[in-house]
Amino acid sequence: MADAPSPRRVVVIGATGSIGRSTLCVIDDNRGALRAAGLAAHRNARLLADLAVRYRPDAIALTDAAAIDEFRARAGAWQGEIFVGEAAAEDLARAVDAEVVVLGSVGLSGLRPGLAAIDAGRDVALASKEVLVVAGAVVMARARARGVRVLPVDSEHSAIAQCLAGGSIADVARLILTASGGPFLRSSLDALATVTAEQALAHPTWRMGPKVTVDSATLMNKGFEVIEARWLFDVSPSKIQVMIHPQSVVHSMVEFADGATLAQLSPPDMRLPIQLALLPDTRQPVAPTRMDWTVPRTLTFEPPDLRRFPCLAQAYDAIAIGGTMPAVLEGADASAVALFLDGQLPFTEIPKAIRTAMDFHRPIAEPSLEELLAARRWAYQLIRSL
Numbered sequence: 001m002a003d004a005p006s007p008r009r010v011v012v013i014g015a016t017g018s019i020g021r022s023t024l025c026v027i028d029d030n031r032g033a034l035r036a037a038g039l040a041a042h043r044n045a046r047l048l049a050d051l052a053v054r055y056r057p058d059a060i061a062l063t064d065a066a067a068i069d070e071f072r073a074r075a076g077a078w079q080g081e082i083f084v085g086e087a088a089a090e091d092l093a094r095a096v097d098a099e100v101v102v103l104g105s106v107g108l109s110g111l112r113p114g115l116a117a118i119d120a121g122r123d124v125a126l127a128s129k130e131v132l133v134v135a136g137a138v139v140m141a142r143a144r145a146r147g148v149r150v151l152p153v154d155s156e157h158s159a160i161a162q163c164l165a166g167g168s169i170a171d172v173a174r175l176i177l178t179a180s181g182g183p184f185l186r187s188s189l190d191a192l193a194t195v196t197a198e199q200a201l202a203h204p205t206w207r208m209g210p211k212v213t214v215d216s217a218t219l220m221n222k223g224f225e226v227i228e229a230r231w232l233f234d235v236s237p238s239k240i241q242v243m244i245h246p247q248s249v250v251h252s253m254v255e256f257a258d259g260a261t262l263a264q265l266s267p268p269d270m271r272l273p274i275q276l277a278l279l280p281d282t283r284q285p286v287a288p289t290r291m292d293w294t295v296p297r298t299l300t301f302e303p304p305d306l307r308r309f310p311c312l313a314q315a316y317d318a319i320a321i322g323g324t325m326p327a328v329l330e331g332a333d334a335s336a337v338a339l340f341l342d343g344q345l346p347f348t349e350i351p352k353a354i355r356t357a358m359d360f361h362r363p364i365a366e367p368s369l370e371e372l373l374a375a376r377r378w379a380y381q382l383i384r385s386l
């Protein structure tokens with residue numbers, strides 16, 4: 001009898017976060033096919049230690065060195081390699097023998113680990129969209145040169161990849177990204193001015209980390225996804241459209257040249273796109289969620305209101321200008337959202353701050369990675385100093 005194939009070895013960057021925990025659920029559901037080979041977090045030593053004891057990875061990484069004593073004290077039963085400090089997640093992605101590295105950490109922190117994984121010849125399952133927003137050209141070129149895949153984890157991009165199985169990318173007329181519209185879909189401009197962090201963090205359909213939840217409320221998240229789609233599928237932004245779909249059942253659609261539109265529908269549950277990224281050639285059951293089509297339901301679609309949600313238009317502007325401008329967009333947004341969550345910036349000032357950074361910036365047309373990071377840093381600091 002032939003031996004069972006060995007499990008695909010998975011490194012999870014951001015193991016303690018929303019995407020990380022969903023990834024570990026997928027690994028639980030596919031024992032024998034998937035194994036957690038490396039886990040990285042920033043400072044949640046307590047949870048990372050519990051995960052190390054439970055999943056017995058070969059190595060872990062903590063990027064905040066101050067948390068390592070708590071980790072060691074709690075993970076006594078686990079023996080494996082430990083990487084600590086700013087470059088720990090990158091070292092882990094490079095060192096641990098794995099087929100795929102999940103980038104599920106917040107903001108741009110997945111960039112260096114992602115590049116390290118690609119350089120080591122590992123596929124990347126990408127949730128951290130900021131990585132492509134800031135450095136899409138660099139990352140995709142590096143992946144092509146190394147012959148590895150950048151697999152979508154975002155539900156919208158996973159949906160598009162699934163729809164593209166029904167036609168050729170050369171025949172695509174439009175990619176249609178759906179957006180729930182967030183908690184303020186029907187709020188007036190006046191009401192938006194007084195929105196609190198607590199209100200912005202109450203997303204109607206998805207449970208996610210704070211940064212992406214606020215980005216969903218401003219629609220910047222959808223703007224980032226337009227840029228992400230541009231790089232993942234090599235499609236001009238003019239062919240990428242956003243439609244508000246509050247039910248979050250249709251995760252995105254592809255319209256082909258012949259007028260046929262294919263859509264992917266499922267309950268809002270990140271385990272499906274994560275599983276498809278980790279086991280790309282199979283369709284295993286994802287417990288326990290399925291659509292119940294016996295329940296009458298209405299699915300609605302409407303164009304976004306760019307007057308109340310200007311962040312989406314800013315993302316289109318940034319990718320049209322190109323070069324360092326998307327890095328400025330992302331850096332300014334990260335800074336403005338952090339200030340909003342801290343109670344220091346009103347919700348409606350987020351797009352104004354981003355616009356200021358974009359207006360001040362003189363873009364570099366074909367930037368190096370260092371120039372992209374410098375532009376992002378400049379925008380981040382500019383917003384804090386204003």
Ligand SMILES: NC(=O)c1ccc[n+]([C@@H]2O[C@H](COP(=O)([O-])OP(=O)(O)OC[C@H]3O[C@@H](n4cnc5c(N)ncnc54)[C@H](OP(=O)(O)O)[C@@H]3O)[C@@H](O)[C@H]2O)c1
Nearest residue numbers: 014016017018019041042043044105106109127128208209
């Ligand atoms: N959540 C979703 O459903 C969802 C869906 C699609 C895409 N995404 C994208 O996935 C990414 C993560 O989102 P999330 O909702 O999972 O965020 P989250 O719940 O806030 O989790 C963030 C994770 O990143 C880790 N982290 C923070 N700083 C880090 C650093 N410098 N180096 C390495 N790890 C670091 C955190 O570790 P500690 O816990 O130790 O601080 C935590 O594990 C975002 O880019 C988001 O846009 C999320």
